Amino acid sequence: xxxxxxxxxxxxxxxxxxxxxxxxxxxxxxxxxxxxxxxxxxxxxxxxxxxxxxxxxxxxxxxxxxxxxxxxxxxxxxxxxxxxxxxxxxxxxxxxxxxxxxxxxxxxxxxxxxxxxxxxxxxxxxxxxxxxxxxxxxxxxxxxxxxxxxxxxxxxxxxxxxxxxxxxxxxxxxxxxxxxxxxxxxxxxxxxxxxxxxxxxxxxxx
Numbered sequence: 001x002x003x004x005x006x007x008x009x010x011x012x013x014x015x016x017x018x019x020x021x022x023x024x025x026x027x028x029x030x031x032x033x034x035x036x037x038x039x040x041x042x043x044x045x046x047x048x049x050x051x052x053x054x055x056x057x058x059x060x061x062x063x064x065x066x067x068x069x070x071x072x073x074x075x076x077x078x079x080x081x082x083x084x085x086x087x088x089x090x091x092x093x094x095x096x097x098x099x100x101x102x103x104x105x106x107x108x109x110x111x112x113x114x115x116x117x118x119x120x121x122x123x124x125x126x127x128x129x130x131x132x133x134x135x136x137x138x139x140x141x142x143x144x145x146x147x148x149x150x151x152x153x154x155x156x157x158x159x160x161x162x163x164x165x166x167x168x169x170x171x172x173x174x175x176x177x178x179x180x181x182x183x184x185x186x187x188x189x190x191x192x193x194x195x196x197x198x199x200x201x202x203x204x205x206x
Contacts, residue, residue: 055082
């Protein structure tokens with residue numbers, strides 16, 4: 001009798017588990033897609049005072065995207081942030097690349113102080129924005145970094161309106177991140193840093 005009762009409970013548990021899987025399965029792909037896109041903030045480009053390119057990808061797609069936004073008239077200047085590379089600000093390398101592609105040098109400038117993290121960039125940019133009278137800024141970074149960048153900059157520079165226009169990145173595939181090791185690492189890393197940013201929000205405002 002006891003064995004029969006256990007058998008019934010086991011079968012019932014398996015049936016409930018099967019029903020749960022069948023109920024969730026049609027939505028599972030949608031859930032994965034939403035999670036992959038959750039680190040991305042992408043907005044339509046709007047006229048702004050400045051286009052800011054965050055450091056870390058000075059020969060990549062974000063550099064070219066910022067230049068094209070400037071050419072299209074969304075802002076009069078592209079400003080490059082980031083740390084030095086081989087003894088020169090990485091923005092100078094970016095400008096050299098863009099000049100070689102035919103973009104006019106006067107469209108670009110390099111931030112007067114360098115930074116090594118997103119938070120440092122946001123703090124350094126406070127002074128740059130004031131000096132350049134920038135109240136609306138287009139923020140260009142890699143797609144997977146865009147949500148965290150927007151959070152950090154809004155916390156550090158509350159008087160500035162930011163428009164996030166990220167560039168795609170070959171290392172992050174938001175619509176198939178679960179099947180790509182680089183994308184998985186970036187997704188989990190970004191969310192851990194986003195959570196850390198929110199926890200340390202008062203520190204970012206200082």
